[in-house]
Amino acid sequence: MDGVYYQLGTEGIIEHVTVKLDGQIQRHVNGKRTFKGAIHFIGDKVPQIPENRTPLELVYDGQNFSTVSSAFRIIDDEGRI
Structure with missing residues (x-):
């Protein structure tokens, strides 16, 4: 996008900028949709x-806001956190 x-x-x-979302949208029985996945911003500035950080994760639950986080640091070459 x-x-x-x-x-x-x-x-x-x-x-x-270009924004790339990598995840899944789920549709629930009550009509709400949720998205959980990674977000990537492509731009020079x-x-x-x-x-050494985990990718940004976006959790959207249908409200007018969402949480974007990168909560952990990768500590070795095998990807252990």
Whole structure:
């Protein structure tokens, strides 16, 4: 998807970016949809997650907000956290 990177208190768009979502949307019996997966921002000025961190994870439960987190650090070459 196309997106923009901006910072509150700064005029205008800092950079146009590409946003990639890698995950699954689930449809529930009550009509709600949830998404759980990884999110990737592609752009030159977007702060990047350090290489030794797990990917950003986005959990969306149908509300007007969602949680984005990278809670762990990878500690070895085999991917152990």
